[in-house]
Amino acid sequence: MNNFSYTQASSAKEATASRAGTAQSAYIAGGTTLLDLMKANLEEHAQLVDINLLPFKGIEQTADGLRIGAMERMSDVGEHPLVVQNYPAVSESLLLAASPQLRNMASIGGNMLQRTRCGYFRDAAFPCNKRVPGSGCPAIAGDNHNLAILGVSDACIATAYPGDLAVALAAFDAVLTLENAKGKQRRVPVTEFYVLPGRTPQRETVLEPGELIVAVTIPNTAHARRSTYLKVRERTSYAYALASAAVGLDVQGGTIRSARVALGGVGTKPWRSPEAEKVLTGAPATEATFRAAAAAALRGAQPHDDNRYKVELAQNTLVQALLAVSS
Amino acid sequence: MMDSNTPEPAAQPEQDGRRSFIKQAGGLLGLALAPPLISQAERLTAMSKKVEGVTEMRLKVNGTVRTMQAEPRVTLLDALRERLDLTGTKKGCDHGQCGACTVLVDGKRVNSCLTLAVMVQNKEITTVEGLAKGEELHPLQQAFIDHDGFQCGYCTPGQLMSGVACLKEGHAKTDDSVREWMSGNLCRCGAYPNIVAAIRQVEQSGFKG
Numbered sequence A: 001m002n003n004f005s006y007t008q009a010s011s012a013k014e015a016t017a018s019r020a021g022t023a024q025s026a027y028i029a030g031g032t033t034l035l036d037l038m039k040a041n042l043e044e045h046a047q048l049v050d051i052n053l054l055p056f057k058g059i060e061q062t063a064d065g066l067r068i069g070a071m072e073r074m075s076d077v078g079e080h081p082l083v084v085q086n087y088p089a090v091s092e093s094l095l096l097a098a099s100p101q102l103r104n105m106a107s108i109g110g111n112m113l114q115r116t117r118c119g120y121f122r123d124a125a126f127p128c129n130k131r132v133p134g135s136g137c138p139a140i141a142g143d144n145h146n147l148a149i150l151g152v153s154d155a156c157i158a159t160a161y162p163g164d165l166a167v168a169l170a171a172f173d174a175v176l177t178l179e180n181a182k183g184k185q186r187r188v189p190v191t192e193f194y195v196l197p198g199r200t201p202q203r204e205t206v207l208e209p210g211e212l213i214v215a216v217t218i219p220n221t222a223h224a225r226r227s228t229y230l231k232v233r234e235r236t237s238y239a240y241a242l243a244s245a246a247v248g249l250d251v252q253g254g255t256i257r258s259a260r261v262a263l264g265g266v267g268t269k270p271w272r273s274p275e276a277e278k279v280l281t282g283a284p285a286t287e288a289t290f291r292a293a294a295a296a297a298l299r300g301a302q303p304h305d306d307n308r309y310k311v312e313l314a315q316n317t318l319v320q321a322l323l324a325v326s327s
Numbered sequence B: 001m002m003d004s005n006t007p008e009p010a011a012q013p014e015q016d017g018r019r020s021f022i023k024q025a026g027g028l029l030g031l032a033l034a035p036p037l038i039s040q041a042e043r044l045t046a047m048s049k050k051v052e053g054v055t056e057m058r059l060k061v062n063g064t065v066r067t068m069q070a071e072p073r074v075t076l077l078d079a080l081r082e083r084l085d086l087t088g089t090k091k092g093c094d095h096g097q098c099g100a101c102t103v104l105v106d107g108k109r110v111n112s113c114l115t116l117a118v119m120v121q122n123k124e125i126t127t128v129e130g131l132a133k134g135e136e137l138h139p140l141q142q143a144f145i146d147h148d149g150f151q152c153g154y155c156t157p158g159q160l161m162s163g164v165a166c167l168k169e170g171h172a173k174t175d176d177s178v179r180e181w182m183s184g185n186l187c188r189c190g191a192y193p194n195i196v197a198a199i200r201q202v203e204q205s206g207f208k209g
């Protein structure tokens, strides 16, 4: 890890000013993504600005839904009674992620900005369009067993966000509050926060340099209350998803009134599926409906040699998740 | 700011004359060249909150305040092992993937390999060296012996710290719960069944941590 200076900020203003004051600066929250990457020499920063003292805290009901401060820890949010009760899929996405130790350290804001686990991205010896724009993508003809089948481009096929929480947040229409160096706040839906790789896979989100994630707000809805997060991995625990599904249904008298579906582990970004939701809405809550919805969700899949299995795996994962919430 | 009741760190036994000479020489040289040292804890509460280069850091480990000279990039794991001679905490992967480096910070289990020492000053750090009370082993340490909870022992300090936290969190109520909530600690020797048994024994004895 290269040497750097460390600055502790106690307000958003101080944080943005410190960061702007030194070229090659980064914020540090839990450090579980940042230090991992810096140790592998994949990121280098002259200054780290510690944002843990920023008042982006609290988990509280507001008129817009549950507001969770960006500095809250994954462990605290995952086990919070309001989250467990009203957003089971969000709670499960947190508690099935990483390890208890990492969840104690990792913040909600940092979680949104974790990086891909593409093996070529994580090994500086290889070219990678995401790390070094224009250098090429060895994954397309190489080992792509854990990479994406939806939203891919000729430049990059990585699951840019490999984690879980943002998948559940995308399903339930969560909105991020961001704040820039001028103190100006804006609200961006999680589904619009992440962008497709296209020809610029180095750009993964709409976050501007120096902009802070302040909080995330999740609307309180019937489908979020009846929701689940199903994660399929290479081992039972402590692994990233090969495929995952965040689903919520509002079922009345056997008919689906409203539905929310997002997939993880298969898209170049957390993959909300309006196609699946369209099939589900107004249809009977049966396995046949769920199969049709799963087929619709994966219709545009573009698998490569090693990740062809994900087309079927993702469909089965989605069907199992829908069966679980409808029973 | 620092607890005035805190005992001074015990003097480190001289093990290796050459090594301690180099340390001393380095210290003297460093002192001659470096600007006057300001304690980092003071800096962090004073106006200038920027820490650059080698400065003094204070870590409260197992109830004792220890001081050391280090750069901001030094992780808590390296600080414990390389600067404070607390080598009980192990380095496995150095990337958050194995749990060998697990310690408690303010009572919560964390991976010390992904924690910067500069960020945990003023916090209570507990390592495996802090579990036993003198000659009396922590109940979980005893249970690991009773159940053969290890073979090579490399993962054991991390397993113990994680297990102590798992018990305290109330996540050790069933075997399955222990398996899930201990999944952040890998054991290459595969002592898992015995580790689960050890944690469950302590849970069933009513020990609350």
Ligand SMILES: Cc1cc2nc3c(=O)[nH]c(=O)nc-3n(C[C@H](O)[C@H](O)[C@H](O)COP(=O)(O)OP(=O)(O)OC[C@H]3O[C@@H](n4cnc5c(N)ncnc54)[C@H](O)[C@@H]3O)c2cc1C
Binding pocket: A026, A027, A028, A029, A030, A031, A032, A033, A034, A035, A036, A051, A070, A071, A096, A097, A098, A099, A102, A105, A106, A107, A108, A109, A110, A111, A112, A113, A114, A162, A163, A164, A165, A211, A212, A213, A214, A238, A239, A240, A241, B095, B096, B097
């Ligand atoms: C071994 C391992 C396994 C993992 N497994 C999973 C898993 O199964 N599922 C999963 O979802 N995740 C997993 N993770 C990822 C983990 O969840 C993230 O590393 C963590 O959430 C990042 O949060 P942090 O606070 O530590 O971020 P940091 O490392 O502190 O920051 C990450 C990035 O975000 C920026 N940043 C942080 N906070 C803000 C903010 N408020 N505003 C603007 N920028 C900010 C930082 O500058 C940095 O670039 C795993 C990580 C490891 C190391």
Ligand code: SF4
Binding pocket: A116, A118, A119, A120, A121, A127, A128, A129, A130, A131, A136, A137, A138, A139, A140, A147, A155, A156, A157, A158, A201
């Ligand atoms: S898939 Fe994306 S991250 Fe992986 S090597 Fe290709 S460009 Fe890099």
Ligand code: FES
Binding pocket: B090, B091, B092, B093, B094, B095, B096, B097, B098, B099, B100, B101, B102, B111, B112, B113, B114
């Ligand atoms: S050494 Fe820290 S998790 Fe492996």
Ligand code: FES
Binding pocket: B149, B150, B151, B152, B153, B154, B155, B156, B186, B187, B188, B189, B190, B191
């Ligand atoms: S006892 Fe050898 S790694 Fe666990």
